Amino acid sequence: MGDHWERSYGDLQWKKDPANVKNPWYVLIHDAKHTACFGVKTGTNTICWWGLSADALELTLDTQSGGNGVMLGNRILHGADIVTMQNKPGENPFQTDHRFCGMMCEKPRLPKQPVYGINDWYFAYGNNNFDLIKKTTAMMSELVTDTHNKPFSVIDAGWATYSPYLPGDGGWNDDFSKPNDKFKDMHAMAQEIKRSNMRPGLWMRPLCARHDEKASLLAPTIKGRGGAKSRCLTLLSPKTSPV
Known part of the structure; x- marks a missing residue:
């Protein structure tokens, strides 16, 4: 059983055939009887x-900076620790995995x-707007019992400026510094949430590339995922330099 790149979506599982699995x-x-852990x-x-194969265990450390x-x-790059x-008796x-995760994240x-x-x-699902968030936040705030730790009202995809390539698509926006016409003023939106005794939160996707972004700043495309319209920025590490 392995971890996931970002987070699991209910798909972590024990696998009987580990061949070609990252x-x-x-x-x-x-x-x-035994559980062995490597991380x-x-x-x-x-x-x-x-x-993992029948007779080998391999660790790959990808040093690429984006694509x-x-x-x-x-320079020397410290790849990983x-x-x-292994499990304790009984x-x-x-329980072993829980203890191992504590070792990996001290x-x-x-x-x-x-x-x-x-x-x-x-x-x-992205079909949100100023009035909808105001209404649902006010409705849920009636259930708040702990005013010393106020709950969040998080606005997910659908609030930022749309890409001209994907009009109306809240999952892939063009500019997260500007709201779209459904919200107009996010400061005013945040104040409305606070007036309902909740804390404002905002979802964004920081590696969304603008529709007119330079090609040299884009990550390589992955077959079967995304495409020319939903472009992604490369993630450049400050400790490395592209060739």
Whole structure:
């Protein structure tokens, strides 16, 4: 069983056939008695995944900067810190995994208080607007019982300036510094949420490329995903330089 690149969508699972499977960040190998764990600590300078076959375990550390190769010169790139572990006697795989994740992330960035609230995506799916957010926030605020830790009202996709290539598509916007005509003034929107005794939150996708972005700043396209209309910026690391 491996991790996921970003987050799981209910698809983490034990696999009987590990061939040609990329296990991001860490992998657990379990039989009837033992669980062996192999991973890397959080905060790596590379994109890491584990590959498993019948007679080998391989770790790949991808040093590319976005879609570009890296020219290190006389610099040394610390790729990752490898961590390994096995289960304790009487420990089930879940308990082992929980303990192993603590080893891989020694300094988790935890909030001071529980984060909770509402998000409009799962009922609006991008078809949101100023009045809808105001109405639903006011409705949900009636259920708030802990005024010392106010809940969030998060505005998801659909609020920012649309791309001329994808008009009306809230999932891939052109400019996250400007709202579209459905919202017009996000400061006023935030004030409305605060008046309902909730905290304003905003979703964005920072690597969305503008429709007129330079081609040299774009990540390479992946077959079967996205395309010329939903373009993505390359992620350049400050510790590396493109070739």
